[in-house]
Amino acid sequence: MSQEMKVIVFKIKDKEYAIPVDKVSGIEKLLHITRVPKAVRFVKGVINLRGVITPIIDLRVRFGFEEVEYDDSTRIIIVILDDMEVGLIVDSANDVLDIPVNSIEPQPEVVGHLASEYISGVAKIDKRLLVLINLENALSLEVTENILKEG
């Protein structure tokens, strides 16, 4: 029997991504976002998450995809990183999966133009390909600078 990892699966632009469930504190429907002037481009602003001001990141912008209008399926995944709560805007989120740890492959070359810093691995389950997000790097403001320069 192999070890399994529980992940939240979400979609951006027809691709499926995953975050370990222990990093996620909730999934919210779209709330009113207040823009923060002169913040980095992928920081959409802040929301009122049950009384706590929570910054919101648009993962599409973060990953360098084109922006789309938010719709009914748009979700905000609230993740916790180093005691900070940050919301991630994704196209949709509707799955919780157990993936065998040994099905995770480290090399993310298959993922196309998505910067590999954001990715900690890929998992192939049946015919689905899940991209595991490296949250630390995806949220880090420093890594961003490099990628923006390269991009």
Add this chain to the structure above:
Amino acid sequence: MDMNQYLEVFIEESKEHLQTASEQLLVLEKNPEDLSIVNEIFRSAHTLKGMSATMGYEDLANLTHKMENVLDAIRNSQITLTPEVFDVIFLAVDDLEAMVMSIAEGGDGKRDVSKVVHQLDLIEKGESPISTSAVEVAATSAVLDTEEMIEGEYDEFEWTVLQQSKEQGFNSFEITIALRADCLLKAARVFMVFEVLEKSGEVIKSQPPVELLEEEQFDQQFTVTMITKESSEELKNEIMKVSEVDNVVMHTLDLEGVRHAVNVKEDQIAGMDNEEQTADNAIMLSSDVKEKKKQPSVKPASSKTIRVNIERLDILMNLFEELVIDRGRLDQISNDLDNQELHETVERMSRITSDLQTIVLNMRMVPVETVFNRFPKMVRQLARDLNKKVELEITGAETELDRTVIDEIGDPLVHLLRNAMDHGIETPEERLAKGKTEEGKIHLKAYHSGNHVFIEIDDDGAGINKERVLNKALSNGIVTRETAGTLTDKQIYELIFASGFSTAETISDVSGRGVGLDVVKNTIESLGGSVTIDSKEDEGSIFLIQLPLTLSIISVMLVAIQNEKYAIPLSSIIETAIIKKEDILNAHNQQVIDFRGKVLPLLFLKDIFEVPISQAEEEFLSVVIVRKGDKLAGLVVDSFIGQLEVVLKSLGNYLTSAFAISGATILGDGQVALIIDCNTLIH
């Protein structure tokens, strides 16, 4: 046993006991005769000793124990209180505080306290702590302690009894009984010893007093004075029959010796030549003390409180805001449905929530006392360091402020007090020369007024020398010669808050450490407060600090910029104005307006904040005139929404450096509005 869960309680309570000790020491210094105060300090020290021993902080327990010994000797009138003795006890309290702080910060509470311990030992032996180097330290032994006990003082009554019994052929003994170190029921042994003694004579004095012996408030040994017809050998044998008695030292009391001992003691401690002092005098003195001792000590009324972690209060506050927002929605729904019963319920709920809000906010209020109570000791120490005489008067310590303000206000106040002591109050000689009393006076005052708390630091010192301030400001380039002539007195005084300013000609230990009053001003302004000075040369200065009651709730003006809402703190706003577009003037790429004869730069917030444009510009501009210090600017917005009280929230750790935004708040509709930081907008 896992001690961690008790650690927090231990630290808090230790701090409290040390605070009590410091406070009472200061009171005692003013009334050295009142031994009930010593009891108070003793109690604190004793509890602290017990607690730290239980928690395993040996160093802390040991030092407290030494201090306790000295206190014990003081309250039994074996040691006279001199300024030197006070200094050493204060030092010991300082060390204890440092140890507790070290524990609070996760350390082991260890500290080199050999010097203080040595000085305490000296005092305990009745020697002057000053002559530390001259006196050789002897290891504390039972014998030495016994010797010391023999020098104990007797009041007039006891002395008379001793004298009369001697005339009637009784022997007077001082008997020091040492119990075994592993003795479990000390009080029981004491009882048995006393029974033996009372069979053969009369105990007229015990050291420590009987009530303390009964409470086991003594170490391994105690001394009794008794009159008996039995011989010392017989008596000794009888006492040794009591089990767990380690050692008995008998000492025949020589009445001449008692008199002599009292005299020597006075000499040693006061350091005065008291050869002529008669025994009668000494006895008068000690009976005097005895009388004071009998005064009942006034116990401070204890209020029932519970310690709550501030984080829990924050959580409560957050939940509460959710409730308030939902209340707003309910209000809306009930209006739409127009149902009488629903109306009433919602109204009732509104009332309850606003009551609740007051309670939640009040829970965060802390009396300013928690900051003030460390000042008397600091002022005392500083006065001694600076060779000045200063009296600190504190009023309004019960004034309450929000916890967040309390945490921040301590350092600025320390700075202003140091400033008043160093630059304000003159030396006793200078004061006498000026016809003032030798002792300077600093008055620290806190009071409520409106939505603010004021803290005043008022000294009767030298005041501020205008010329010196001006010259310094000129030489540092803070003001130009032209503007210097136009400054009012008050404006000149305010110059000392400019950065890089210090009028101290010599850099002293106290101030001039590179941290100027500008830091004080900045800290206070960052709290949403302000500080002003008034001064009169040779009469003194007043620093007046104005603080908001709470940092978590501020009054703001809500404004709209296109479709976005922003809040501007009312404390920065001078006024609002509507101006016509054609009144805008151009100067150096900067749009300005003429505002009552003053040229004000205009800042278009929609450009600065890059707000998406969705509405056409109007004929009239809404301008909020804000200030930063003396500088004014007009912030152009689209419309004013109104004034409201909002709960200030931080943007969190992720967005630490948002441009020109000091925080956020949640509006009634659940949306977030950002709070504009006017200080960063004005350069």
